[in-house]
Amino acid sequence: MSHRSIQIKIHPWKILGKRLFFVILSILSILIVTSLPSINNRLDNSQSAWGQSEFLKLNWLTREKSIDLANVDRAVVRLDGYPLFALASPTVNQRFPVEQRVQGIENELSHVANSKFDPETLHVTATIDHQSDQPVIAINDRYLMTVTTMDAQLQGRDPQGWANQLTEILREALIRARQERQPQFLIERGGIAFGILLATIVAIRVISHWLKRLKLKQETIEAQLEHTASPYLDSVAVTDLAQQLKQRQKANLCDLQRRILELGYLGVLGVSSFTILGLVPYTRGFQSFLLSTPLQILAIVLGTYLLIRISNLLIERFSGFLKAKDFAMLKPYQRLDLRVSTVSQVLRNVTAIILVGLGTLAILSTIGFDLIPLLAGAGIVGIAISFAAQGLIKDIINGFLIILEDQYAVGDVIIVGKLGGLVENMNLRITQVRNNEGQLITIPNSSIAIVQNLSKDWARVDLTIRVAYDTDPDLALNVLRKLSQEIYQEYIWRTKILEPPEVLGIDDLEHSGMLIRTWIKTQPLQQWSVAREFRRRLKIAMAKEGIAIGIPQQSVVSSDPDINLNPLETQVPPDESTPT
Template identity: 35%
Template sequence: MLVNLVSLPADAVVQLPPLVPPSNHTLPAGVEQQGTLETAPVKLDGKTLFRIAAPAVTNRSDLGTQVPVEVRASQVEGNLQRLLPDTWSHETAIQPANLNVVVETVNGFPVLFAEGASFAQPRVILTVTDADAQYYGISQAELASQWQDELEQNLRQALEIRQPEALRQTLRTFFKVLIATISTSLLLGITWMVLGRREKALRQQRHWQSSWLQTQPASTEILEADQATPSPTQGLIYFLSLQRRLQFVRFLRWLNFWVVAFTWAIGSAYVFRLFPQTRQLARKLVIAPLVLLIAWFVIGLINRLIDFTVDKFIQQLAESQTLTQANLQRINTITKVIKGVKAVLVYAIGVLLVLQWLELVPGSVLALGTVLALVISFAAQNLIRDLVNGFMILLEDQYRIGDVVKIGEKSGLVETFNLRITQLRNPDGNLITLPNSSIVEVENFSRDWSRSDFRVEVAYDTDVDLALAIVRNTAETMAQDPDWQAHILDTSEFLGVEHLSHQGMVIRIWVKTVPIQQWVVAMELRRRLKKAFDLQGIRIGIPQQLWIQDN
């Protein structure tokens, strides 16, 4: 047996005609492809009655004599709408009982007609085609019988809701829903204002408690719970409790807002579905925004529930009395950073899920990702440096919220700290915002303990031993004062004469204090030294000058 081999060119390709049209084109809304058939829904008053079929279209820009399935479905829906009276016109309404759907064979195909007393002749609804029968897997006659019952039932229902009495009942229902929606909104508005006043009161209490905590020592030991005066740790526990209560009230206000939003959204959807002319509009204008509203609500709810869980965990740690105030302060700082990162992650995941629900085409997502990558590469370089430096500051525990620091030429109380920025409140009350990438050197005036580097200048002719004794005794007496004992840790570290000049002697003493209390301790020590020097007749240093007159 001889086999002849035929050589083909290297670029020759044997192509077979495709059995199924290529699916790289976008189908119209509602159209689905099933093998070599395409189907589209037939709707009446927004309700899908059934689906009709037609051969799949290969190229919708060049149809030729082919009728796409969506065009055929639109023609059938138009035939159905012409059978129904205009609700807002004064024409005589068709009685539902007088409408019948019949099937007749025309040119070998079953054709459904509508008959009624007000029709001069039967009106065509649709023809049952071979594609329809192939899609449902039954004969044309059986399918025509099924559609006959379906159309007759739904057309009569459509006529019934268009009767004058039904229209009046629909209008009454509309006004009831409108009044109920407005009344509910007013009640929720009152609740919103009450919760707003409660939130304001809790904010004031939290501010007062925070101010009190800043004046208390950050003791390294937990005080007994049954002491007469509250310990700083107990004060911090109360502060955390206020913070949780404030967050709960804010959650209630947030929930109140969403209840109002859902009330109007659901009310609007219900009203749109009351009238047959607006039911299809309800699906387009209300359903999709309502789903997006629900998605946004769920994302926010998850975010706040995680906040509640984190705050409850922190308060349980504080109530266990196994932590110092300094450690709790650090945990509070870390908690705020975690909440910020968590919020970004939760909302980012939520947005991705919403985009997936919207069924964005992969090409659009890819193009969007490319654009975002370019934007980030040019505009987010400083942001990345901020995040990295902020993470290192947090990891190394360089400062915490509530610390007094000096960063470069700026100094103040740390009010806000996250991975992006640090905010300081300076003595003038100004809020200073610093990007974390600009932070190179940090001076922390309140870590573990502080020191008042106190200097006082007395007259040159003062008894130096007497002056030193007065300074030492005044500092020790102040350290034993019940009002100042909790603020002063040690007064014996350093004491002596630092400088001699024509103005006098500079006496220097170090007073070790609890964090952030060095300035108030220094002010009180100056006041007491002034009174002690006055009692002993010691004068403050005065510049001395000698004038020599040459005769």
């Protein structure tokens, strides 16, 4: 029966696209849901009641021409969580920072909004202060703020024109704040909050149900993988191996889907809570806090984690496609399996490091660090570190060359100098091997100059046996040839032995006997088990044929006829063998 007729059709686009569609759809859904509050906020800010949209566009185009932003501190004045306008002050002005101005204005606006004023009698005026020659804004003849030249330049306006615009913005903001504090408005928003709460409960229950199903599915797949796992690769059972690979891909996809649903679970809770906070003016201020540093940092962390998981899935799917292609070609030596596993592991580590680095830079930027001097300083520090960490650089370069040249991979058995063992882990810096005593040995890649790979592509049993000198050589050779054919024809051993064993012949003749050498070409890592079984059978066959193991011989000649040279008769009892 020819096993080469087996064909496995690999459809990379189906493998990469079919299930990833669910992943991408889930990500887009989460992004859309999480962006709804910001979209709603933008729509509220763009209404004509605020009277700002035209000026915001103009300000963005003109502010850099009017003011040096590098030396200016800016802060936004808010009422009930809604942004109204921005204030500016020089960075060097520490006596009266812009944050203190903003806090004073916001406190005064909150006092007016909670004072149950009559919108019909609300007067917001802008007059010129004769002492400072700057516009002063007052609410019902009560001082609110002074419009500075820098405030106006930040908006690309003259002080008087910007002050007049601010009076309209403040009046409409206070009227809106008064309307939102009416009982009818609060009752309506309470009903909306109740509806959002019910929808959140339903969504959480649905997501929890999906999570349970995915968890059960993943556990079932992993149990099947453990049940069908094989200690060695069998080219005859290639369809089973392809099925195992497909099951592993399903398990990885289930794991990613679970992570996405867990993020969706948190996203639903976060979005619903955020939306409920923004329904009434008394809690809307918390939205501004959440949208500032804490929520942005959390979003960056979750986004980085999600990108790492997606990149791991893509790397796993691509490596799985290469392995499946290797199975379909029915290669006798599954070297690509080890190499792809090693490269994918290194790629996952490198990708995770890059994404974590980018996420860290994004967090620093969110906190307020200027990345340009930071990156410039990092370049200088990098040069200094390169001189201090030359060994690390050598490790990375040599590790890259080891992987590129496929000198060895995870799962190989190697010998480096006097150290050796099974490669359990490797990256661009180190290689970790486990020796026969179970010790984990860590070897820097820069110290690996000459390496012996005992399991790349194929292996060989170099078996020698020394038989007694007076043994019939043809009989001894025939016993070895017969034993070689028997073990090769057995299915369980033929999957490990690549070619019929070669009995090379008599390699040496000495007083101790004849040295006969046999070569057995095996699958990688199978040379030791094959050698043990061959020696066991050889001992039985030699005993059956009466072939003795070679024993060193020595002739002793004596001129005294009275001396008995028979070894059996000249043995000395142990208790009488003490030398004198």
